[in-house]
Amino acid sequence: MLGCDWFCWSRSSVSDGAWAxxxxxxxxxxxxxxxxxxxxGEGFATGRIHIGEIEIAQVTELEKxxxxxxxRRKNHGxxxxxxxxxxxxxxxxxxxxxxxxxxxxxxxxxxxNLGSSKEEKSFTTVLGIGNHYTAPKSPALQKxxxxxLIWRTDGxxxxxxxxxxxxxxxxPPDGYKAMGCVxxxxxxxxxxxxxxxxxxxxxxxxxxxxxxxxxxxxxxWNVRPFKRGMWEKSVPVGTFFCTAxxxxxxxxxxxxxxxxxxxxxxxxxxxxxxxxxxxxxxxVFFHPxxxxxxxxxxxFFENGALLYRRGYxxxxxxxxxxxxxxxxxSNDGEYWIDLPCDDRRHYVKLGNIENAELYVHVKPALxxxxxxxxxxxxxxxxxxxxxxxxxxxxxxxxIGQHVGDWEHFTLRINNFTGELWGIYYSxxxxxxxxxxxxxxxxxxxxxxxxxxxxxxxxxxxxxxYLQGSSTLGIGIRNDAARSDLYVDSSVKYKIVAAxxxxxxxxxxxxxxxxxxxxxxxxxxxxxxxxxxxxxxxPVTIRFSVENIFNRLPxxxxxxxxxxxxxxxDNWVGDERG
Numbered sequence: 001m002l003g004c005d006w007f008c009w010s011r012s013s014v015s016d017g018a019w020a021x022x023x024x025x026x027x028x029x030x031x032x033x034x035x036x037x038x039x040x041g042e043g044f045a046t047g048r049i050h051i052g053e054i055e056i057a058q059v060t061e062l063e064k065x066x067x068x069x070x071x072r073r074k075n076h077g078x079x080x081x082x083x084x085x086x087x088x089x090x091x092x093x094x095x096x097x098x099x100x101x102x103x104x105x106x107x108x109x110x111x112x113n114l115g116s117s118k119e120e121k122s123f124t125t126v127l128g129i130g131n132h133y134t135a136p137k138s139p140a141l142q143k144x145x146x147x148x149l150i151w152r153t154d155g156x157x158x159x160x161x162x163x164x165x166x167x168x169x170x171x172p173p174d175g176y177k178a179m180g181c182v183x184x185x186x187x188x189x190x191x192x193x194x195x196x197x198x199x200x201x202x203x204x205x206x207x208x209x210x211x212x213x214x215x216x217x218x219x220x221w222n223v224r225p226f227k228r229g230m231w232e233k234s235v236p237v238g239t240f241f242c243t244a245x246x247x248x249x250x251x252x253x254x255x256x257x258x259x260x261x262x263x264x265x266x267x268x269x270x271x272x273x274x275x276x277x278x279x280x281x282x283x284v285f286f287h288p289x290x291x292x293x294x295x296x297x298x299x300f301f302e303n304g305a306l307l308y309r310r311g312y313x314x315x316x317x318x319x320x321x322x323x324x325x326x327x328x329x330s331n332d333g334e335y336w337i338d339l340p341c342d343d344r345r346h347y348v349k350l351g352n353i354e355n356a357e358l359y360v361h362v363k364p365a366l367x368x369x370x371x372x373x374x375x376x377x378x379x380x381x382x383x384x385x386x387x388x389x390x391x392x393x394x395x396x397x398x399i400g401q402h403v404g405d406w407e408h409f410t411l412r413i414n415n416f417t418g419e420l421w422g423i424y425y426s427x428x429x430x431x432x433x434x435x436x437x438x439x440x441x442x443x444x445x446x447x448x449x450x451x452x453x454x455x456x457x458x459x460x461x462x463x464x465y466l467q468g469s470s471t472l473g474i475g476i477r478n479d480a481a482r483s484d485l486y487v488d489s490s491v492k493y494k495i496v497a498a499x500x501x502x503x504x505x506x507x508x509x510x511x512x513x514x515x516x517x518x519x520x521x522x523x524x525x526x527x528x529x530x531x532x533x534x535x536x537x538p539v540t541i542r543f544s545v546e547n548i549f550n551r552l553p554x555x556x557x558x559x560x561x562x563x564x565x566x567x568x569d570n571w572v573g574d575e576r577g
Contacts, residue, residue: 026079029103029437031419033444036279038418041272043265045418049369051235052260053140054202056109056369057090058416059083065183066165068213069100076100078213078220080165080183080240086110091141091196094170094180094239094254097220099212103437107414107421108238109257111196113140141196144170144178147189151218151244167242169253172197177255179203180239203255204234208241219243225256225366228574230499233259235367259367264500266368266415273362273495276373280411280420281490283442284377286353287453288483292381292405293351294456297322297359297511300380303348304340308520315341322511331563335516338561339380339403349381349403358489359512361565362498365574370421371413372575375489376496376565379405383454386477387533388466389545393477394533400455400476404518404561406568409449409458410575423447424575425458427478428467431576434460446490450480472544497566512566519561 038045048057062081069077080097090110098104115137147168154164164185170178176197182190208221221241225234235257268276286293298320306315307325315338318324326335339345359376385400386393410424412433422435439447440461450459459465459480468475496512498505534542565571 026098026100026102026104029105031436031445032441035417035419035445036275038268038275039271041269044268044272044371044415046266047416049259049266049415050114050261051257051367052202053113053115053137054111054198054257055090055114056111056235056257057087058414059086059108059110060106061085062096062104062106062108065095066163066185067100068165081106081108082183083108083110087112093195093198093237094178095183096238097212097240102435105435105437106238107416109235111141111198111257115140138175138199140199140202142173142176142199143192144195144197145173145192146171147182149189150181150242152187170195170197175200177203178253179237179257180254181242198255198257202258202260204258206234206236206241206252206254206256208252212240217244223252223254223256228366230363230365230372230572232574233367235259235369257367259369261368264364264368267364267500268362268371268413268415268418270495270498270501270505272418273360273373273498276371276411276413276418277360277493277495278490280373280413280445280447281358281375281488281493282409282411282423282447282449284358284449284451284458284487284489285480285482286451286485287479287481288485289479290451290453290483290485291350292379292383292454292456293353293485294356294377294379294487295348295351295353296355296357297378297509299352299355300348300378301511304342304344305348305380306338306340308336308338310334319510322509322514325511325514326516327510327513329515331516331567333516336520336561337404337516337518338520351380353485353487356487357492357494358487359565360493360495360497361571362495362500363572364500365412369415371415373411373413374408374565374570375411375493376406376408377451377456377487379407379456381405382456385454387545388464388473388475388477389537389541390473396533402519402522402561405456406518406562406565407451407456407458408565408570410570420445420447423449423460425449425460426570426575427457427459427465428455431458432460433575448482450482452478452480472541474541474545511564514564515567517561517563521560 048055061084063084065080065082067079077100078097079100080095082095083092090112096106096108150167150169152166166184168182172178177200178197182194205226206223207226209224210222213220223241227234241254301318302320305318307318308315339348361374363372365372382402382405384398385396387396408426412421414421420436422433424433425431442448450462457478462481465478466475497508534545
């Protein structure tokens with residue numbers, strides 16, 4: 001942690017680019033349709049969340065403090081805001097910053113202490129031994145002792161900056177952590193009443209995640225919790241981190257909050273989950289040339305899917321609800337599912353979009369301040385891949401195909417308001433988060449998901465996406481387009497898991513707990529096939545194509561069915577993106 005007597009500031013040079021006042025400031029974003037009134041519940045969409053000794057609220061009314069625009073840069077600089085109209089009894093934890101080329105949609109948290117001095121100085125009885133004095137706990141929130149000046153720029157005539165700006169890091173008392181920075185437009189230190197620091201045991205560590213502004217002597221970063229996942233307790237405040245480059249090796253000087261309230265009272269109940277899916281469920285469009293369409297899992301089973309066990313030549317017909325599947329454990333290679341071996345094989349391989357449905361897993365995110373609604377799509381078969389080299393497309397035969405395909409996308413819902421915050425589009429072994437302001441909507445607040453031809457990866461817009469090198473124009477094609485082949489997830493869905501609701505709240509289908517593969521492993525010398533393809537290419541690009549092949553997922557080099565949703569890292573962990 002930086003000492004309170006340390007500071008490092010500098011002025012940016014002319015090479016940082018000319019600045020202009022406010023011409024690219026963020027514009028306020030709102031969803032296409034008003035957020036509905038949700039069914040009655042406990043704490044979901046009530047505006048406030050208890051996380052133990054602290055209650056937090058989301059402030060969306062902000063006042064600009066400092067703004068800059070880099071006219072000769074690809075981005076348009078950043079704007080810093082302070083929260084205004086903070087509810088009575090709540091305190092600011094830090095300021096908010098965002099790029100100017102994104103619509104304004106802040107989620108900045110303010111906090112108040114729920115503990116009372118009377119409770120903190122109470123007497124307690126310990127195991128019947130008698131009355132023992134309990135040392136009072138320190139308050140959850142405390143004023144900073146001082147501020148460190150991290151960086152400054154002086155405005156005025158002849159300056160490259162539109163206005164003066166001074167970036168300060170609060171110095172917390174011993175045993176406390178700072179949550180965010182404060183920015184002023186004059187050199188006077190902010191008042192110690194401006195923000196509050198949080199007791200260390202009520203905080204978690206955070207990390208930088210995206211660079212918003214970089215000058216010759218200064219950086220501004222978005223931050224996120226270091227620990228993320230279904231059962232993690234870290235809560236992002238919505239503040240930012242900044243540093244002078246002369247101190248780039250320093251420890252991150254701010255933290256996240258920690259939700260120690262195990263009841264997760266702000267998560268939606270079952271009725272509210274259904275309402276969320278009906279209001280936000282995207283429409284999934286399949287490519288007009290797609291032949292390997294989705295189906296319901298029950299349809300796949302009812303039409304002859306077979307369960308095989310290692311060492312046994314004959315497969316066992318899977319029950320329509322999957323009740324005879326081996327459940328639990330891990331993917332040990334002992335079992336796998338395959339298409340029927342009779343004349344239904346080709347029919348089942350093509351799927352049945354008319355009865356297809358999406359399978360919904362609901363889980364806490366970011367310490368229970370957000371809800372993730374993961375929506376899983378099942379296809380009986382994944383088609384072969386196509387290589388794109390410049391303007392030429394080369395079918396790769398059977399390379400990339402396999403029985404059984406599980407793909408998903410995830411809606412992230414703000415638990416303070418019930419608003420859709422963004423969607424994660426899963427794309428094979430990776431993916432991307434797309435903010436709500438950047439989604440394509442089809443009806444009200446329902447977004448669009450494009451499923452790529454043959455591989456079924458999810459994309460936010462139509463087009464040709466390359467898995468490889470887009471700069472060289474070489475890679476595996478993912479073609480996405482709108483067609484009459486679609487599934488409306490707001491109607492055709494089934495909730496299969498929501499662990500936070502507790503035991504007995506809902507029954508998971510048997511197949512959800514099948515942890516083995518949904519297709520057989522078929523080994524063939526795909527490398528030989530790839531070498532043949534590489535040999536047909538111009539000598540000048542062979543090396544680049546070979547390097548791209550070496551980086552592609554291993555499933556392209558043989559047929560191997562995927563494991564089911566519960567065996568994926570993102571079932572418990574956060575999405576990769």
